[in-house]
Amino acid sequence: MKMPASSASEASKHHSVSTLLDWTLLVLPGLIWGASFLFIAEGLESLPPNGVTFTRLLIGFLTLSVFPGVRKPVARSDWGGVALLGVIWMALPLSMFPFAEQSVSSALTGMLNGATPLLVAAVASLLARRLPGRGVLIGLAVGFAGTILVAAPTLGSGSSQATGVLLILIALVCYGFSVNLARPLQQRNGALPVIWRALGFATLLTAPLGAPALHNAHWTPASLFSMVALGAFGTAIAYVLLAVAAGRIGATRASATTFLIPAVALILGVVVRGERVALLSLCGGAVSFGGAILIRRASLLPAKH
Template identity: 45%
Template structure:
């Protein structure tokens, strides 16, 4: 499997395999919100996160490229930090939030991850945003407000919304951390080791949460699919796509995730509010505009990485 640093990216149209990898990644991540919600009905949030990581790391362990040693051994502690901010903490926040808010709403809010990524990169580099970037960020965060406003004003859980926003902001931090790590060591070795680190960090709380859980076959099946498909297969597909077409083009998968989440939520019978749908469009537009800042004024994250 090609890694991010060494692959020769094809400049032409996507091949059939590339489209399959793109859609598989988006589908795996977009459906994850519904599986989280189902799992959180019977398992404690920490246990949902722990089982997700357990199944996901086991699935990625079957991919030989993931087991390749890190080329830069000193990066191992950075990978542990990555596992904390990318997986261990957000994977708990999402099921905790989805006990009080719809899965589709969580997916919509998660669509703002590219905005947080660019904003955090801007803060780290201390570069002033140009007009183009400021406009993109403003449009995107207006969308975030529009997505959340119906839930909060309608008597929904502001705490649940804030937890998802916190998890999404942590994704922005993680995406800035993971770029250099993946460039030096390859995508899958970094992702798998980050999952292992997060699994170790979450094991005490996950085991403790079993005491507050009432496991059912449905919930166990949901977290198994969440781990194997959304946390294992989807990450492997995205890493392969990055190696084939480059990080910028592969990041299109990120923009499809909230669309999939909304559609799956609608099929599951969750309510769809018009203002929230308008907000999704604004979030995606803002993320797209922020990602297309002219190069001379560009403020970009260190890399693009999967959810």
């Protein structure tokens, strides 16, 4: 039986809207997180690093608080895991980036973040206590070689830049562990309740040093806008969008949004702040991106028995 023309048209229109929504949910988090390194750099014009971290966490927590779904209960047995997530996913790594960006450009910081999928895959294999498959191993080798190339030009630029790169790498290692910890917590309790509580814990944890810094801030319009955008979008809305995307198109496909971060950070750093990036770092970013693509393709292949 043939579908009426009007019904076929409606179905086609619904499919187009659904596809557009999926792409929007996939692209927006990457754009937001790519811009976050520019926002951090602008925020540092008015706040010290501890103030930037506390302010973004506070605004992010308050923003997420308007979503009713965040108040769903979390299993008592998972409270410790949520608190740990607040430390290693939020308080610690989000403190590393502002300190790092005092000596490292926002563009380079964002490019180094391209190594996040590599560390997530490496930590997952470590926690599983087994070597990943051949395809993932090749991707890890290529990706980490690219990360070394990205960071290499900073090694001859003084100890402050090298320290900044080290802080970024510490933050990325935290991300590698936290993503693997967050997955089972979110599966059992839902993404929003876990993220909201972790944000609340991280906000309290950073308040002793961050609140006085916020009180003594000297704002400019650009830094104020940047901190509001960093907190509301980069520390709250992007997490919500990614959670919705994972529910609609699957966690593996949704994680592809992280591939946008280095490119967005690079473009904004160069265009908005006039930052310069060494050619070797650009080549390394491309190699690291290639490694992440190899890991993703290997992870999507069916397991061989």
